[in-house]
Amino acid sequence: MILTVTLNPAYDLIYWVKEIEQKGETQLSRAFRTHASAGGKGINVSMYLASVGVENIAMGLIGGHTGRTIKRSLREEGIITNFTWISDETRSNVAILKKGQEDNPIEVNSEGPEISERVLDQFKDQYETMLHRVSWVVLSGSLPPGIPKSYYRELVEQAKDMGIKTVVNTGGEYVGPAAKAGPFLIKPDIRERKEVMGEKLTNSQSIIDVGRKILNFGTEYVLLSHGLTGDILISKDKIWELEANRDQLTVKNRVGAGDSLIGGIIYQVEEGKSVQEAVRYGLAAGMACTEVYEKICRDASLVQAQLEQISLNELGDSLK
Amino acid sequence: MRVKDIMTRDLTAVRENQSLKALIFLLEKSELSGVPVIDKRGTVVGFISERDVISAALPNYFEMLRTASYLPDINQLSRRLEEIKGDPVSKYMVEDVITVDEDEEDIHVADLIIRNELNRVPVVDEDGMLTGIVQRIDLLGALL
Numbered sequence: 001m002i003l004t005v006t007l008n009p010a011y012d013l014i015y016w017v018k019e020i021e022q023k024g025e026t027q028l029s030r031a032f033r034t035h036a037s038a039g040g041k042g043i044n045v046s047m048y049l050a051s052v053g054v055e056n057i058a059m060g061l062i063g064g065h066t067g068r069t070i071k072r073s074l075r076e077e078g079i080i081t082n083f084t085w086i087s088d089e090t091r092s093n094v095a096i097l098k099k100g101q102e103d104n105p106i107e108v109n110s111e112g113p114e115i116s117e118r119v120l121d122q123f124k125d126q127y128e129t130m131l132h133r134v135s136w137v138v139l140s141g142s143l144p145p146g147i148p149k150s151y152y153r154e155l156v157e158q159a160k161d162m163g164i165k166t167v168v169n170t171g172g173e174y175v176g177p178a179a180k181a182g183p184f185l186i187k188p189d190i191r192e193r194k195e196v197m198g199e200k201l202t203n204s205q206s207i208i209d210v211g212r213k214i215l216n217f218g219t220e221y222v223l224l225s226h227g228l229t230g231d232i233l234i235s236k237d238k239i240w241e242l243e244a245n246r247d248q249l250t251v252k253n254r255v256g257a258g259d260s261l262i263g264g265i266i267y268q269v270e271e272g273k274s275v276q277e278a279v280r281y282g283l284a285a286g287m288a289c290t291e292v293y294e295k296i297c298r299d300a301s302l303v304q305a306q307l308e309q310i311s312l313n314e315l316g317d318s319l320k
Numbered sequence: 321m322r323v324k325d326i327m328t329r330d331l332t333a334v335r336e337n338q339s340l341k342a343l344i345f346l347l348e349k350s351e352l353s354g355v356p357v358i359d360k361r362g363t364v365v366g367f368i369s370e371r372d373v374i375s376a377a378l379p380n381y382f383e384m385l386r387t388a389s390y391l392p393d394i395n396q397l398s399r400r401l402e403e404i405k406g407d408p409v410s411k412y413m414v415e416d417v418i419t420v421d422e423d424e425e426d427i428h429v430a431d432l433i434i435r436n437e438l439n440r441v442p443v444v445d446e447d448g449m450l451t452g453i454v455q456r457i458d459l460l461g462a463l464l
Contacts, residue, residue: 057331063349067349068350068351071330075328075329075330078329079329080329080330080331080451080452081329081330081331081332082330082331082332083332085345085346085349085350086349087349122342125335125338128360129335129358129360129361129362130331130362132361132362132449133362133449
């Protein structure tokens, strides 16, 4: 059983527009397509896992009408839910994708509601209970105001103490503390800033150098993206470079693609594949997601087509 | 049809040591009328509903309502809730909780719900750990 944790979930609203016109004093556009769904990085992983038949539990913090909508939609996807309730309304995030520029969306994300210490204590109790029934924990996304930056570190340590594998997918200031707890796999989110733990990521070598730094804390695998179609996987012994064929890709929506990547990795490792092969599959799942309007690609043939295009090359020993 | 085909896979519950105040917050926010009570590992040890909370505050409240000879003072309920809000849920929960497992027939659950005037029945695995809930409305939906 897999547990996903989304401490800052959102209801995602995605709009596709042809153009944004200046009309009088307003910039206006009519969406020719919309998509609304439960969101937040961990929830996206849960939805991907459910789409391939992997039983999983989604937990996190929800509140208000939006929170109830998220919970209900996850239930309809067959996902087991165990959320902690907060007093305030869960946030909504908006993405605007302009025709022809779908791989460069405008995203407007709220910071999220302020979380009290009482809610965190309640969440910790529920998390502890859930750890008794899972083999993997995925900790994904940003932390809302009120939660200490080191919180992922505590959650990773708690899971590790019970022999549970952890995957962390977060960005910015949350990466360092989480990395120091030594999760099984960490994928720093570098969409907003090409920087990890104070190191700028300018080329493959700088990515490898940061990966080595993180490995020294006890993490088993570090996965870093360079661009939409490439990843570098770094372990204690080896480095692999994965590259998809960008020319074969027609991007319709890249929101949630990175989360399908994480879901694909766990799905394949659970199926007995090596981590590098699982990452290759995950990258294919993420690529396939960009080819459909919905956040999750449910067409296995699209994933297979992408998989055939992805190269996996060993670069050499990582800690030398 | 079996329980696993109609159950709601939601693990909303309270721990036995949580306060009545925390329970009321949970019921209010989640819009549920009652939840299973679990221990640290997730094993079901009881069930508590808003009705149990009212009975805890005013033990004869529901009997009073039936006779209609006496309208309870709402301020009295408020005062009593204030007095007991810090008490653990375990003090007022129904310990002899009725549970079902995922492979039971829906007709058996329907019988349990009708006979015992229940709204929600916890679903547990072979170790007694909570795996979901069957609601009266789930059964009605399945029967349509």
